[in-house]
Amino acid sequence: MPEGPSLIYLREKLSPYTGKKVTAAGGYTDMPTAWLKNKKLLEIKTWGKHLLLRFATGTVRIHLMLFGSVLINKRKKVNASFYLHFGKDELNFYVVKAQKLAQPLDEIYDWRTDIMSKIYDSKHVRKLLKSHGDEMIGDILLNQEVFTGVGNIIRNEILFRSKLHPLTLIKNVPSAVLTILLKETKKYGKQFLQEKKAGTFGQHWEVYERKECPRDTSAIKKEITGKTKRKTYYCPHCQEKYR
DNA sequence: GTGAATGTTAACAG
DNA sequence: CCTGTTAACATTCA
Numbered sequence: 001m002p003e004g005p006s007l008i009y010l011r012e013k014l015s016p017y018t019g020k021k022v023t024a025a026g027g028y029t030d031m032p033t034a035w036l037k038n039k040k041l042l043e044i045k046t047w048g049k050h051l052l053l054r055f056a057t058g059t060v061r062i063h064l065m066l067f068g069s070v071l072i073n074k075r076k077k078v079n080a081s082f083y084l085h086f087g088k089d090e091l092n093f094y095v096v097k098a099q100k101l102a103q104p105l106d107e108i109y110d111w112r113t114d115i116m117s118k119i120y121d122s123k124h125v126r127k128l129l130k131s132h133g134d135e136m137i138g139d140i141l142l143n144q145e146v147f148t149g150v151g152n153i154i155r156n157e158i159l160f161r162s163k164l165h166p167l168t169l170i171k172n173v174p175s176a177v178l179t180i181l182l183k184e185t186k187k188y189g190k191q192f193l194q195e196k197k198a199g200t201f202g203q204h205w206e207v208y209e210r211k212e213c214p215r216d217t218s219a220i221k222k223e224i225t226g227k228t229k230r231k232t233y234y235c236p237h238c239q240e241k242y243r
Numbered sequence: 244g245t246g247a248a249t250g251t252t253a254a255c256a257g
Numbered sequence: 258c259c260t261g262t263t264a265a266c267a268t269t270c271a
Contacts, residue, residue: 003249028267049250066250067268078267095266097251142250151249208249229262231248 002064004116004149005193007046010070017041020086022055027082029098031060036084046116047109048149052101053084059101068096114148115189122182129170129178137173137181138166139226150185153208154192156233158184160207165241166225166232172242207233 018041025036035057045052051062062082064070071092082093101108112121113128128146141147141155150158159166162181164173173181195201207213210220213235225232 006249063251064249065252065266066248067266068250069268076267081267095268097266144251153249227261230250 002049002066002068003151003154003192004046004048004114005154005189006196007049007051007149008116008193009196010051011044011046013072014044014070014091017084017086017089017091018044020089022084023087024085025083027080027093027098029082029096031082031098031100033082035100036060041084041086045105046114046149047105047111048114048116048144049151050109052105054105059105061099061101062093063097063099065095065097067094069094070096110148113146115154115185116149116193120186122186125182126178133169133171135170136166136226137164137168137170138232139228140170142228142230147185149189152230153205154185154188155230156208157206158188159232159234160239161188163239165236165239166234168240168242174242177242207235209233213238 021038021040022036025033027033036055039055039057041053041055043054045054049063053060053062073089075092076094078094080092080094081096082098084091111117111119112124114120125146129140132140132146138155138159141150141159142152158181161184162177164177164181192201195204207220210233212218213220215235215238218235218237220233221236222231222233224230
């Protein structure tokens with residue numbers, strides 16, 4: 001479920017509950033839940049892969065990690081790690097991490113790096129990249145402080161679409177290529193969201209889980225690259241490694 | 244039945 | 258202390 005665009009979609013599905021009052025809250029999460037009773041859900045926000053449920057006295061931050069899921073007015077057989085009831089309606093969160101945030105969200109989060117944010121600022125991201133010159137582009141794309149909301153699928157797809165090799169050092173990425181990458185990040189994020197909504201997600205991957213490069217039919221490589229312990233899919237033929 | 248996966252981090256080893 | 262590895266997560270899919 002979770003990369004930045006999935007969270008936007010989730011927020012949309014939960015939006016009817018903004019302004020509604022919580023009648024019960026619980027779950028096996030470590031987070032205390034008693035404080036939520038009779039509180040009105042004021043706002044739902046996201047920061048990358050964080051779902052933020054804001055109440056007057058604090059915010060619930062939910063992370064779906066790899067296995068998380070959310071059901072509205074439905075239940076699984078297993079217990080929810082967190083749930084909220086709004087009268088007859090219920091939101092059930094499974095295998096999620098929930099945490100209470102006390103501070104105002106603007107003090108915690110920099111919205112400029114969130115690829116799905118209205119105020120996403122690619123110039124700012126470019127500036128952040130300067131201090132990571134000796135790291136590899138494939139690694140930095142999963143750094144949530146820099147590319148907030150990018151996950152492994154987005155990472156692989158935008159590297160391919162930018163014809164950029166994951167092992168390229170950030171300082172060696174030509175400025176024009178970086179511009180393309182930043183543009184593709186935003187663009188593919190939008191496409192990801194549209195496909196989620198349309199139910200066609202996964203049908204248009206160009207490199208992720210593909211065997212063959214759609215540009216030149218050469219073999220796609222699948223291996224752990226860089227420091228991040230995640231599988232990288234790339235075309236060694238058309239994704240250039242700049243030195 | 245097995246292994247891998249859209250993620251993160253605490254715990255541990257060296 | 259710093260750095261890297263591993264396990265864990267009331268999972269789910271091919």
